[in-house]
Amino acid sequence: MLDVGCWALDVFCGMKRKRIVIMGFMGSMPIAGVIWQHVHYIVGLKRLGHDVYYIEDSARLPYNPQTCEVNNEFEYAAKVLARLAQEFDFKNHWGFCARYLAGNPTAGLGLKVIRQLYREADAILNICGAQEFNDDLLTSDRLIYVESDPAVEQIKVDKRTKATIDYLARHHALFTFGENVGTKRFPVPTHEFKWLPTRQPVVVDLWETDRAPARAAVFTSVANWSTSGLKDITWRGRKYLWSKSREFLRFVTAPRKSKETFELATNIKDRPTREKFERNGWRFRSPVDLSIDYWLYRDYIGCSKGEFTVAKDQYVRLNTGWFSDRSACYLAAGRPVITQETGFTKLYGGDAGLLAFKSLGEIVDAVARINADYSRHSRAARQIAREIFDAEKLLDAMLVAAGI
Numbered sequence: 001m002l003d004v005g006c007w008a009l010d011v012f013c014g015m016k017r018k019r020i021v022i023m024g025f026m027g028s029m030p031i032a033g034v035i036w037q038h039v040h041y042i043v044g045l046k047r048l049g050h051d052v053y054y055i056e057d058s059a060r061l062p063y064n065p066q067t068c069e070v071n072n073e074f075e076y077a078a079k080v081l082a083r084l085a086q087e088f089d090f091k092n093h094w095g096f097c098a099r100y101l102a103g104n105p106t107a108g109l110g111l112k113v114i115r116q117l118y119r120e121a122d123a124i125l126n127i128c129g130a131q132e133f134n135d136d137l138l139t140s141d142r143l144i145y146v147e148s149d150p151a152v153e154q155i156k157v158d159k160r161t162k163a164t165i166d167y168l169a170r171h172h173a174l175f176t177f178g179e180n181v182g183t184k185r186f187p188v189p190t191h192e193f194k195w196l197p198t199r200q201p202v203v204v205d206l207w208e209t210d211r212a213p214a215r216a217a218v219f220t221s222v223a224n225w226s227t228s229g230l231k232d233i234t235w236r237g238r239k240y241l242w243s244k245s246r247e248f249l250r251f252v253t254a255p256r257k258s259k260e261t262f263e264l265a266t267n268i269k270d271r272p273t274r275e276k277f278e279r280n281g282w283r284f285r286s287p288v289d290l291s292i293d294y295w296l297y298r299d300y301i302g303c304s305k306g307e308f309t310v311a312k313d314q315y316v317r318l319n320t321g322w323f324s325d326r327s328a329c330y331l332a333a334g335r336p337v338i339t340q341e342t343g344f345t346k347l348y349g350g351d352a353g354l355l356a357f358k359s360l361g362e363i364v365d366a367v368a369r370i371n372a373d374y375s376r377h378s379r380a381a382r383q384i385a386r387e388i389f390d391a392e393k394l395l396d397a398m399l400v401a402a403g404i
Helices: 004-012 032-047 075-087 111-120 152-158 162-169 245-250 254-258 271-279 288-292 294-302 313-317 325-332 360-372 374-388 391-401
Strands: 019-023 051-058 094-098 106-108 123-127 143-147 173-176 195-197 219-222 233-235 238-240 262-265 282-285 306-308 337-340 354-357
Touching (some): 032 051, 032 075, 032 123, 032 288, 032 294, 032 325, 032 391, 051 075, 051 111, 075 094, 094 111, 152 162, 219 294, 238 313, 245 313, 271 282, 288 294, 306 325, 306 360, 325 337, 325 374, 354 360, 360 374
Parallel strands (some): 019 123, 051 094, 123 143, 173 195, 219 262, 262 282, 306 337, 337 354
Antiparallel strands (some): 233 238
16 A cells, blocks of 8 residues: 555645656666666665565566576565565655566566656656556656666657657656767757766765775776677767777877776676786676675775776767766765766866866876875865755755656
8 A cells, every 4th residue: 555644744844855757777677787777776865765565577588697597487686575575664655566577577666656657747757768667657757767878768859769759758758877968069959859968876874984995905897798789770871889898999098008907897708808907907806796796896896996987989979978877876975986077077077186188198187186195186176976966956956847
């Protein structure tokens, strides 16, 4: 049963409490980065005083990272969501519906309650635009699309892809991490769609630490190496890649040139490519345990000196203004970030704590600047997280912009 009495009391008392459903895929794709991305929305909205529910309701088969299998069993997904609900205080406020099975079996909340939530929620956040439609969900006219990967959907609209246009049009509001989308700085026309800028919300205190990194700490990052082809797209005769691998290869000599060890938690299966990185001062760490254990993932970031990373080709060449949700977590931990320019420095960063690069020389300079006054850059990183990525500020602004 939904707690209608408590909800009515909030309205009576004049509180601006809203009933909000967050829809995502942290149960069906329970890897650490994905989990934290969703948790920040749940915790941030709860801290604003809202009545928050987390629902997965998909025909996609779930992935089990312990067995590396995709199948129709959802016991592992349910176990993960139940544990997260316990740790982040949304017990009895989550549901998993297996739309791919006859009868639409559920874990957590039952289908009747989920349908009621769809009808009555003040807002339903479609995180990463990952939720496909079904007849139950379409009873709502308060769907909010939150795009974490800008460019592909805008290009599909420009190419007049009907399925994309129909899907986006069914949402009450559209938000994107590509803060340049819809401006003169972004080359792809947005046509009939209004894209509102947003960023990955971060609950900063979940990442803060008073401990300075150990003297042996290095610049690190976590990356999925083999993503090219998944969302590669051609626009006006040019192909734009979704993978980071090409960008890492462009700057493979960065550790050697900057006289600094870089560590990458990824799995490069091609031996010659891996050896090329190792010759240039890269160190590798298996990403498997980090992917499964979201607390270990957090600790890995907190024990790093900072982050060195690149951006996907699409984000860079199309000047999207995108910024990484993982990099925002490094900043919240007080760990300086050196990352590839996507146009975000027109809005924030580019100085202490968060340094952007376009060239190898700028990487070398950024490492030297951080090493010359690490304490200053660490403080600045945390301050950027508080000012730019604070979950409560961003999520309150999102609901206001969406008219919720």
